[in-house]
Amino acid sequence: MAVNGDCLEYEVTNPGTAAADVSVLFGWSGSGERLSDNLSAVQRGVAPGASVRGRLPLAGAPVPPDLPVGALPTFAGVPDGVVPRSAGPSASSRPAPGVKVVQVRSVPTAEAPSEGGACPASGVRVYADRGDAAMGLRVVGLHLENCGTAELVLDGYPQVQVLDGAHAPVTGVAVLEGGAAIATGTGADAPPRRFTVPPGGKAGSALVWRNTNDASSDPVNAPYARVRATPGSAPVMVTPELDLGTTGRLGVAAWTPEGP
Structure with a gap:
């Protein structure tokens, strides 16, 4: 440099x-x-x-x-x-x-998130935003855009795998359905529902966790998360910088429609 x-x-x-x-x-x-x-x-x-x-x-x-x-x-x-x-x-x-x-x-590169440019081969863009942090509570939004030509049906939660700096799975972290498992009032605790994302349509989810530390174990800092919008869909690796502390828990919000 x-x-x-x-x-x-x-x-x-x-x-x-x-x-x-x-x-x-x-x-x-x-x-x-x-x-x-x-x-x-x-x-x-x-x-x-x-x-x-x-x-x-x-x-x-x-x-x-x-x-x-x-x-x-x-x-x-x-x-x-x-x-x-x-x-x-x-x-x-x-x-x-x-x-x-x-x-x-x-x-x-094959799992890189996409916010613009050419539509991925899957026809779906998935990416994370910069998130929000207050008093040890973290919320990072996940965003999905159907940039393909076919409708996409969502019904439930994205699948999320926590990864360390070498992209290896992190053990000992419970990935929980719903942001309310971590904290209420984050906007990430709506129950899952089935809906269709048309071409050009968008949907959102979120990752919710607390950065709380005690003497029970070593803190977990995991930079990456592998996200699948639906079971069997192509994985996308995002970088939410998960500083989970010693909580050992990550909440994942259900997909909800975004926009009109």
Whole structure:
């Protein structure tokens, strides 16, 4: 990673065995010039074992032309993910902010959530929103859009599997039907009902949990969840950042229609 006053350059590597969408969150390192906002970037379809470079403009600066391979410098003696104030291969009249990598997440490209663009082969988009958190209670919305040409019948709850940072299933977490199993008044406790989502129609669900900790066990932090809209449907991996504490419980709301 390298940064100057105009742009941030970074590199991501996919160590897995399948193509992956890799997202990176950057933040201020605590030294040097501050970033005005945290920055995020996504590289889609990174092949197994491949490394891909990208760049982000800083403070509205234009992104310079791509660097040739090998032009991205490294910095000896600098903590991993932290860029010194003077870093950067190109000159800039602006001081370079101090930047570090805050978080890296990846999902298999074949299971990546979709909010726009081409309709997935399944004809259904599924994705999670940024959620809401208050007093240890978390609610993250799940959203479904029928972008295909056939009607979709929903009757019940999405199937949800909790996954750790390596995409492995997390044991010891009870996935419960209904948000009321965790807390009432979240809007996620309606009983299931059968309804049809026409082409262009939408539906919603939610994940509800508490970040409560005690001495009973180690806290569970699971970045990912694999979601199937209906039994047997194609899986989608979302990133709700499940900080379940020691509660060991995750509530899943029933599908309900969204919009007209």
